[in-house]
Amino acid sequence: MSRHKLETEVKLDALAFGAHADDVELACSGTIIKLGALGYKTGVITLTRAEMATRGSAKIRAQEFAQSAEIMGLASHKMLDMPDGWIEVTRENKLKIIEEIRIYQPRIVFAPYWVSRHPDHEKTSHLVREAAYLSGLKKLKTGQEPYRPYRVIYYQTRFEFKPSFIVDISDFHAQKMKSILSYKSQFHHKDKTELGEDETLLSRPEFLDRIITRDKQYGTYIGVKYGEPFLVQEAIKIHDPVDFFDAEYLERIP
Numbered sequence: 685m686s687r688h689k690l691e692t693e694v695k696l697d698a699l700a701f702g703a704h705a706d707d708v709e710l711a712c713s714g715t716i717i718k719l720g721a722l723g724y725k726t727g728v729i730t731l732t733r734a735e736m737a738t739r740g741s742a743k744i745r746a747q748e749f750a751q752s753a754e755i756m757g758l759a760s761h762k763m764l765d766m767p768d769g770w771i772e773v774t775r776e777n778k779l780k781i782i783e784e785i786r787i788y789q790p791r792i793v794f795a796p797y798w799v800s801r802h803p804d805h806e807k808t809s810h811l812v813r814e815a816a817y818l819s820g821l822k823k824l825k826t827g828q829e830p831y832r833p834y835r836v837i838y839y840q841t842r843f844e845f846k847p848s849f850i851v852d853i854s855d856f857h858a859q860k861m862k863s864i865l866s867y868k869s870q871f872h873h874k875d876k877t878e879l880g881e882d883e884t885l886l887s888r889p890e891f892l893d894r895i896i897t898r899d900k901q902y903g904t905y906i907g908v909k910y911g912e913p914f915l916v917q918e919a920i921k922i923h924d925p926v927d928f929f930d931a932e933y934l935e936r937i938p
């Protein structure tokens with residue numbers, strides 16, 4: 685009870701959920717960093733401790749996560765204890781996320797796109813969407829105030845989607861790469877025997893190139909250097925299309 689009371693003081697504007705430490709960084713830390721620079725309070729919660737990662741231990745991942753949180757300028761970061769590789773959409777897990785949403789009361793919530801290569805990402809997507817809705821129900825009792833975020837926004841993992849919008853992260857791309865490189869065990873660790881590490885998709889040098897190329901690709905779509913794509917299920921309401929597109933047009937005039 686007192687835990688909830690203490691933590692409600694850290695209300696967030698934007699809260700990003702990932703299955704594993706580094707999911708959010710790879711997909712959308714540029715946007716998270718930008719939101720922080722705009723003065724918003726941001727946070728990241730991972731559902732697992734990433735203990736199944738081929739490289740690095742849970743302890744190392746937690747240290748790297750904390751380091752990355754600092755680089756991203758997060759007001760809050762947390763790891764939940766769902767089993768890595770075995771996240772399931774259950775009542776118990778939904779309640780865990782509902783509790784977090786009610787603690788931080790974020791205006792917007794980020795979740796992985798519901799189509800992904802890793803089953804944990806897909807399950808995280810469904811869990812967050814359902815929890816964000818259920819969290820607003822008065823009769824769902826957790827000893828906290830009911831709260832529903834304005835919108836669930838999906839970020840891209842392995843598979844592409846046609847974005848609902850793209851955020852210009854050009855000024856924050858260097859910082860994004862720094863947050864990704866916090867995960868030394870994933871990218872740089874040389875001593876393979878100590879941790880029994882094998883080469884993975886992430887540890888190959890071309891992996892980071894792929895991230896950079898993707899950010900450039902989405903930047904191109906909106907006429908900037910780097911961009912991050914997002915998807916929302918609902919239509920986006922625009923009050924004044926002339927003003928909205930005019931502002932965008934003026935921005936592009938050199």
Ligand SMILES: [Zn+2]
Pocket residue numbers: 703704707802805
């Ligand atoms: Zn992941």
